[in-house]
Amino acid sequence: MRPRILLVALADWFGPTRLPRALREAGFEVGVLADPDGLLAQSSHIEYRFALSAGLVRLGVLRPVLRTILEFQPRIVVPCDEAAVHLLQNLANAWDGARGPGGQLRVPMPPLVREILLRSLGEARSFAARSSRPLARKLAATLGIAAPPSAPVPYLQVAEAFARDHGWPVVLTREGRTGGDRVRVCADQAELHAAYSDLTQPEDVPHWLGRAVRYPLWSVLTGFHLAGDLTRPLQDGPLLAIEAHVPGRPATYTVVAYDGRALAGIAAVAEVVHPPGTGASTVVRLVNDRTMADTSRKLVGRLGFTGFGGIDFVRDEASNKLWFLKFNARPTPLSHLGRLAGGDLCTALLAAVTNAFPVPQRATKETTVALFPQDWMRDPNAANRGADHVDLPVDDDRLFNRLKAMLPRTA
Known part of the structure; x- marks a missing residue:
């Protein structure tokens, strides 16, 4: 019987x-478990589909979450986005029942569900560090890993003081978002004020107003809205952080791990990012990078991490110094490229969960990859993507068509 794996997307x-596809081909x-109309659910390589309303x-x-895990009984559960990471971590920590902000009653956690989640996520004591840039930086420092100076930002004056002490430019970041939407590079005080407003108001003000309305409703509808919002970090602390800007090329290491042991990984540097400066990579170069691999292995070990993850770096090309930025406790857009990179991440995970002999990893043959739909969002009509490999899901018509529908329309 093949081991079961459950992907959760909010x-x-x-x-x-x-x-x-990569997981199914691995065995x-x-x-x-996702919205039936969501992107992840469009893959034709899914064997069991469970509906979920974020x-x-x-x-x-x-x-629906507890019932699916209890009935499906996967060997491992994989959170596929930041909200899903927080949800599964909070459920795994809910020893006396699950309740988040606004919750009226604790929802009992079946012991088997908690056992599956703890097995799937790894060391529970490191959950907070995985989701917080400042906490991850402190952990990295204990391992001798270089990271830019940073600080949490509870209010604007803290960011202004940090910029005075460390000089411009600075980088303002927002927890709980993905890609360039969470990062702003600020060259002066005016840009810092604009970035602070942009990264706080769209979510915090409506969220505060929403809570003022929803909490009384939760009190009235206790029998239905039981646990409150468990998709947000429960630990105290600001969602904004500021750090010194370090020049260089964005780089990432996509890893799969089991019980704190890095099984396989993909090192890549960004060739093209969109939007320029702080955006997500759209064309990457897969490389052999011992420093990134060793650094990632140390972080995975200290975190006791299990699952798919990604570690963000910046490499200063003048000095060749590698700076650690962030740990992402979820799959990255490169997770399925293992075979192209020299080692299939999904096959390595299968071997770990079944106690099979690990699959040997080959040295990566340097190659460039144009990611879909990322690079098509940058330029839908480019005649030449400037890459050796164009990563189109041509074998999956339903997913391919849905992703194409996201591309900007051209005249």
Whole structure:
């Protein structure tokens, strides 16, 4: 019997959409718990489909999540976005029942569900560090890993003081977002004020107003809205952070791990990013990079991490110094490219969960990859992507057509 794996998605993000095929080809039985109309659910390589409403989960309706894990009994559960990471971590920590902000009653956690989640996520004591840039930086420092100076930002004056002390430019970041939408590079005080406003108002003000309305409703509808919002970090602390800007080329290491042991990884540097400066990579170069691999292995070990993850770096090309930026406790858009890079991440995970002999990893043959739909969002009509490999899901018409529908329309 093939081991079962369950992918959980609360955000409509293209990053994990290619993972079901790679997992199925590796030998997993693939289940997906997500919105049936969402991007991840469009893959034709899913064998078990379970419907989920992200909106109801944020209101505290957890029964579909708990029931699916209990009945499907996957060997491992994989959160596919930031909200899913927080949800599964909070459920794994809910020893006396699950309840988040706004919750009226604790939802009992079946012991088997908690056992599956703890096995799937790894060391629970490191959950907070995985989701917080400042905490991850502190952990990296204990391992001798270089990271730019940084600080949490509870209010604007803290960011202004940091910029005075460290000089311009500075980088303002927002937890809980993905890609360039969470990062702003600020060259002066005016840009810092604009970035602070941009990264706080769109979510915090409506969220505060929404809570003023929803909390009384939760009190009235206790029998339905039970647990509150478990898709947000429960630890105290500001969602904004500021750091010194370090020049260089963005780089990433996509890793799969089991119980703190890095099994396989893909090192890549960005050739093209969109939007320029702080955006997500659209064309990457897969490389052999011992420093990135060793650094990532140390971080995975200290975190006791299990699952698919990604570690963000910046490499100063003048000095060749590698700076650690962030740990992402979820699959990255490169997770399915293992075979192209020299080692299949999904096959390595299968070997770990079944106690099989690990599959040897080949040295990466340097190659460039144009990512779909990322590079098509940058330029839908480019005649030449400037890459050796164009990563189109041509074998999956339903997913391919849905992703094409996201591209900007051209005249």
